[in-house]
Amino acid sequence: MSSARFDMSEVRALERHLARSVPRTRQAARAVTVRGAQNIKRDWAANARSTSGRHARHYPRSVSYDIAPYGPDIVMATIGPDKGRVQGALGNLLEYGSAKNPPHNDGGRALAVELPRFEAQLALAAERGLAWGLA
Template identity: 65%
Template sequence: MSINANTRQLDELANVFRVNAVRAQIQARAVVARGALNVKRGWQANATATAGRHAPLYPASISYDMLPHPTGAAAEIGPDKTRPQGALGNLLEFGSVKNPPHMDGARALAAEAAAFAAHVAAIGAQMGRG
């Protein structure tokens, strides 16, 4: 028994990816950097509103780092534990037995999700234009 499949479209798509890979990687890094900056700023704004007088320096501890990625981009966003009050990040974000979770970072990420997805989709749409 043999199975025959027409792979012409798949081959054409693979060629499009080869031709546009470098451009897509550059655009992906830019989209991730912009999204990380937006999430960081949103997280800082949320934290400023929720941290109150108990953690006034916490919002300034929130930063982001671009991480090396061989084929695209990645970022790590959150409180820097080496900055003042950055070590409070887990407690403030997720809460404890005595403190409710603030979810400042989760809300900032959710607020950025649609725009980020749209930018990623735009990169995908451009891939077919060579």
């Protein structure tokens, strides 16, 4: 019967690296999500200012966002008009339109602009956080 010996030092080094990296990467992902939500909120309100007209002049100020954690690895941003604010209840009508009004798609356009930036920043945060030998 023969016995084999394994050098586990590199496995232990990887374990220590991941133990330090994963929390930092989670924190960076949350920061990217917050920044993305702020950008979408800002752009949505700017789009709404240019399309909502005089009848919905308070609507752009109703756009807000909330950040909510859903476990240790999921952070979600909810962005849109707050129905509790002045003219916030007009959000569905202005965004999606009606039988007599075309959709403005202010939020959809803001999301389309932010999505590639968000994805790139999230990928960068993951690469930096999990890169072996750089932590």
